[in-house]
Amino acid sequence: MLAKPPRFALAVALAAMTALLAACSDNDSSSTNNPPKPDPVASSKPNILFVVLDDLGVDQMAIYGYGGVAPPRIPNLTAIARAGVQFRNAWAMPDCTPTRATFFTGRYPSQINVLNALVATDLANSAPSPYEMTLPKLLKTQGYTNALIGKMHLTGSDLNGGFNLPYGYDSMWKLGWDYFDGFLDGAPYNIDTRAGLTTKGADVDSGPYKCGFIPTTRIDKTNGADSGACYVASGSCSQMAIGTDITTPGRSCLERGGILDPGQSCQSTLPSYIDFTAQNGYYTGRWVKSTAEGDGRVIPASDPSSRGYRSTLETDRALEWAGRQPAGQPWMLTVGYSAIHTPLQVPPVALIPEGTPGRNDNLVCSPLADSESTPVLTQATDLIDAHLITNLMITAVDKKIGDLLVGLGLAQYNADGTLNYQPEKTNTVVVVVGDNGTYVNSVKFTSPGKFDPTRAKASPYQTGVWVPLLIAGPMVSSPGREIPHMVGSVDLYQLFADIAGADLNKAIPANRPLDAQPMLAYLTDAGQSSIRSTNFTEMGTNLRAVGSEEEQSACVIPAANNVCTTLFPQKGVCLAQGGIWYGDNLSSDTSDVPAAGYNNCCQVQAYRLARDESTTFLPTATKAVTDGTYKLVRQTRNQCDPVMGSVSDPSAYRYSATGYDVADEFYQIDTATPDPKLDKEGSELIAITAPPLDTSSLNNAQQQAYTTLSAEMAQHDAVASYNQDYDTVSCPGDGNHDLVVDQKDLANWQELSRLNSGQSSWYDFNHDGKTDAADQMIIQNNMDKTCSGSSNT
Structure with a gap:
């Protein structure tokens, strides 16, 4: 978190914007x-x-x-x-x-x-x-x-x-x-399972209240409450107990924006264990x-x-x-x-x-x-x-x-x-x-x-x-x-x-x-x-700073076929998705994982395979195209390599630098009621393999559909490749994507390099997480370059 609410240097920003407007005064109005x-x-x-x-x-x-x-x-x-x-x-x-x-x-x-x-x-x-x-x-x-x-x-x-x-x-x-x-x-x-009471644990995931409020003693004899003092953030307090319109004081208090102090009377000062700073779902x-x-x-x-x-x-x-x-x-x-x-x-x-x-x-x-x-x-x-x-x-x-x-x-x-x-x-x-x-x-x-x-x-x-x-x-x-x-x-x-x-x-x-x-x-x-x-x-993989792979953490979602992803950067986010966290600050069910956790899914896969637990990978890229009757799905997943130490050591595993598994899947679908034809596992029309698929077992209409959808998929792949490499290969220096590197790009870079301490921006061409002189040099080295652009679909 930021040390204080970020105003992002408003005065500097306004000055930069003024300079930008002056530099761009001759821009085309369209x-x-x-x-x-x-x-x-x-x-x-x-x-x-x-x-x-x-x-x-x-x-x-x-x-x-x-x-x-x-x-x-x-x-x-x-x-x-x-x-x-x-x-x-x-x-x-x-x-x-x-x-x-x-x-x-x-x-x-x-x-x-x-x-x-x-x-x-x-x-x-x-x-x-x-x-x-x-x-x-x-x-x-x-x-x-x-x-x-x-x-x-x-x-x-x-x-x-x-x-x-x-x-x-x-x-x-x-x-x-x-x-x-x-x-x-x-x-x-996350839901605050402490229901706002720091006496119930150090963090929001450590309490006994699954829904974020205190149930009645009929539901939970140990931790429940049938009455209490309901404090609200404005500073007022009211007594609350089971009665005419209240069946669960803890829930009623929460619904009013408050925190229930179970079994207690209102005090003139807010008890120190009432925590209004923590979020509660x-x-x-x-x-x-x-x-x-x-x-x-x-x-x-x-x-x-x-x-x-x-x-x-x-x-x-x-x-x-x-x-x-x-x-x-x-x-x-x-x-x-x-x-x-x-x-x-x-x-x-x-x-x-x-x-x-x-x-x-x-x-x-x-x-x-x-x-x-x-x-x-x-x-x-x-x-x-x-x-x-x-x-x-x-x-x-x-x-x-x-x-x-x-x-x-x-x-x-x-x-x-x-x-x-x-x-x-x-x-x-x-x-x-x-x-x-x-x-x-x-x-x-x-x-x-x-x-x-x-x-x-x-x-x-x-x-x-x-x-x-x-x-x-x-x-x-x-x-x-x-x-x-x-x-x-x-x-x-x-x-x-x-x-x-x-x-x-x-x-x-x-x-x-x-x-x-x-x-x-x-x-x-x-x-x-x-x-x-x-x-x-x-859906694909967002751009991250070069070399940041070691800063990622892995999360496995059991309900989603044990899929592993590094999409969730914090433990709380992983747990909120029903996941198992394999990063630092480990969960109790992963206590034998190294204290620093795992920073890629290959390591998690090796760890879980040794325990006969299945793991699948969230694809690095996934696409689907349909003509309304037939549907072509393309999935791209990382391959894993043991790059150091013993193969049995999960920490030795990394994503392969060059290896990806690409597979095509071909289905027939509809939107019928009551039960539509869905692209479920096992319902594919032909075997799932790397493209192109062997369509010899399909009828003429299915073969034609596959040919058409495959051609469109190839066009989408080309667009994705062009834009994934836009900053580094396709059109370096063109941060505003108008297909030309010019003075507008220098003015935009100047503004963004002064904001937010010059961190990540649309003018970070070398993807190092900084908008700095190295990016300015890329603009200058490509000044007046015109780019062809990618043809979209």
Whole structure:
């Protein structure tokens, strides 16, 4: 963490920006550095409400015909679907940051090197660039004001000393948003199993309270409480006990933003063991707020405004911003709900209708919920709890989405609590989408659906990339219909541009065309045929500083087929994903691992193989392309070599410097109900081998499909290779990716080398984690070079 809240030398930044503007005063007005001036605002321009749900795939959705034996209750999402259109065949990227970058850049991840979820050790080169024509910048040309509330995970964080956060807490402003009130982190922090009591352990993972609050003595005789003093961060305290409207004092106190001191009376001073600084899953947040004035700042978890259930706070902050907008001012409001990302945590009772299974079930928060007799029973109980809590979290966020529409004046609640939503009477387009498939422990694997938990989020398979997409608005013709045609997350960029009336031919350089395809016609014309002939998804490995491999740590996720990854740089993040941590500060179940831990998955694989434990590797790159019937998947994984010492010594293993396993998989898929044809293990049409596959056993239609998809995959591979090497080989010195190295690059380098102590930025061409004189020399050595660019798909 930074020693103090980073202001990132605001005075120096302003001076650098002034110099930048002076240096760039002769820039072409159509460049992304200087977007076109806004057209006169037309009063008819619709507002746009964009809602992004986290880790919520179609497997959860009864409106798609799935949801397993017990689907979550989603009356408000159902109302939106019935009042608008529902896309049955929408793909996202396999995980969050790449998908979210596609929304706002219109480019696939390999075009912009945003290949995986951003963590504190990734270079800024793998974060969305402020030199892109981002969606909020584009909409500004049409007079829109833009706000982003909640989670979006488009930037680095201030962890690791703000290493990859050049613009500090104003980063979202630099990407084009006029207002940001949300999180730089990718997910809620771990549940505080101490329930805010330092007497229960040294860190949040050391306590007995699985759900972050103290249960009753009926649930936990040893650690439970039926009464106590409920302290809130503002300093007040109230007595709380089981009574008329309180069944669990610990839970009720948490829902009010407080911490319960069990069995005690309120004191005039806060007891020293009450810890408001620690985060507690969905009931706290470390908010970051910034405006167009460049006043980015942190509101810590100890602040009263940061305490409360996230879905509620995210909604309230969105309504607060919208309420300040003047009449006639078109806006785009993006609300990134944290739900249902891990950690799974029960929501407030008030957000769950009476009669909902699990509404008042506090047993999931007790050791009594865990069968200690056998590991199999324990795992089964944990899975039941995970599905129960997932349903409750989805129902809670559905309630807040309804509250959001009502608060914006777009809908009303009927007397029976149902949502009366008539979008044709509004001037607002509502878009709701999932950012990737459901995470492993929450996947609905029973009929209807029969989705695959082992091929869920972070995989290119259907369970990992098939997401809900609902759109309603005044221009939607024949509402209540389902659209079967393929669309991708990248296409939403063009949809929003077309809704706002932006001219993409004018705004986007011809030599860097978008990947987004048009989709507005699906809304306005019920008979519109398919626009896309193929759909694509990908995930890869973000850029990290040269030589940083020894600083990584490994995490194994048992529920995801024992996959090993170095994506999670901290122990707490690994544990929150249900993982086993193999880095330093080891878990008790890895006590025989060297104290320093393992810094790559090859070492973990050797360690686990010696104990007859299986391990798979998260691919370094994974892609999939489909024509709607057939699907080609390409996976690239590291190979391992013992490079020193004994082969039986795990510490002797390293990733091979040159060795990668590349394998193609070919499937037939559909989106049928009740149980779709999925790309499950063993369902491939031909043997999985290195490309090209032997297609002799396929019929003519399958062979033709493979040939077409394989050619497209090769094109995506070429684009990825070109952009992966952009800074070092393809176009060194061109930090703003306008395909020319010029004075603008020198001015940009000068600004960034002065910010954030000159750490990682988009002008760190040699990828050493510094923006310094070595990078300036690369610009000067390549001055006036023009680059050809890569042809996208």
